[in-house]
Amino acid sequence: MAVAEDAPPGVRPHLPGEAGIWVFILGDMLIFASLFIVFVYYRGQDVALYADAQRTLNQHYGALNTFLMLTSSWCVALALNAARAQRNYSSRRFFMLGMLCGVGFVGVKFFEYREKIRAGFTLTTNDFYMYYYMLTGLHLMHVLLGLGVLAYLRQVAHAAPLSVQNFTALESGASFWHMVDMLWIVLFALLYLLR
């Protein structure tokens, strides 16, 4: 987590953001966890079909998106660091970079979906593609929601000096974005890499 790393030793543990956002984050992670379990369970019933279908995925798109997502998360962490040093301009610039990576992710997803649909792989092709579209689609929805959150954080980073309330908002939003990033890492491993 970007938030707790620079806490000096002896300081009591700090929950990033406000407590309420963790209701959303943990609730969301619970649902994605059950999606992952369902996917792995049904995959176990018919490994051959899932493995064959997986070979038709384009791993370059997946890897590129993993790179974009990680970079984006890193930018948001840097934006938080800049905000902590009251460097508003730098913080806003990092938020913008984080958003650009997020938009890039959406763009790559568009081309990936287009390639798949043109090759005749749709939601109803087989069970692997059902999970592929549902999981990545739900995740994409979170990315879009997260881009809205980052735009809001960029606005918050205008306040000078940044108040305690501002930091709570920044940390809450950043925690959400890190969750979106983390979910993608698991999705990427399950859909593109799991043998």
Add this chain to the structure above:
Amino acid sequence: MNTRNQLLCAWSGFGFALLFMTGFWLIAGFVPPPSPDASATDIAALYQQHTWQIRLGQFLMMGSSGLILPFVAAISIQMRRMEGSPPILTYTQLASGAVGAVFLILPCLIWTTAAYRPERSPELIQLLNDLGWIVLLMPFTSFVVQNFAIGLAVLGDQGELQVFPRWVGFFSMWVGVMFIPGGLLTFFKHGPFAWNGLFAFWIPLLVFFCWYLVMFVFLRQGILAQARTAPAT
């Protein structure tokens, strides 16, 4: 200040949940839902064998759905306290909550139509059965809008004493998101995203009633707090 009427409206949400589930689950026997994969003959047999249970269950479900409206109104009153002026999210919640009730009444009427003449051609029974489930589980849109309106109002509450705790705002928005997978049931006849699956039926059902419980508890607290802080008249 009429605390009694407000509490009555909050309790009506409780009444809805109880009566609706009695009709849906215990009487009509629609939990778990019939499989979307089932043949027309199987579906017709379901309506032929349980005709009067389905009729009675739908009567109860339809009747209880009206109780949503006072509950939605009670939420609106508390939201107006959070929002101040202009109460735009309050109106959004009121409108979308009312539309939500319509989509609980409609499937009851459709299933009632199926059970009205159970001897008709099985294909027609299946058609009405499909229509009922799709009308119940697919329209996530008004629920999402309603829950995001509540969430934003709770998070925007600038008052010294929060009407609802802030986590309820995040919880509400999370609940909204949980209804979205149901919107995609149109693509599936089996598996976790079909209308009898984990993500289109079981999770939304569970989350829906958890939401009622959470809303009820904090509505009641909000109404009582409002009564304490209001100037005596």
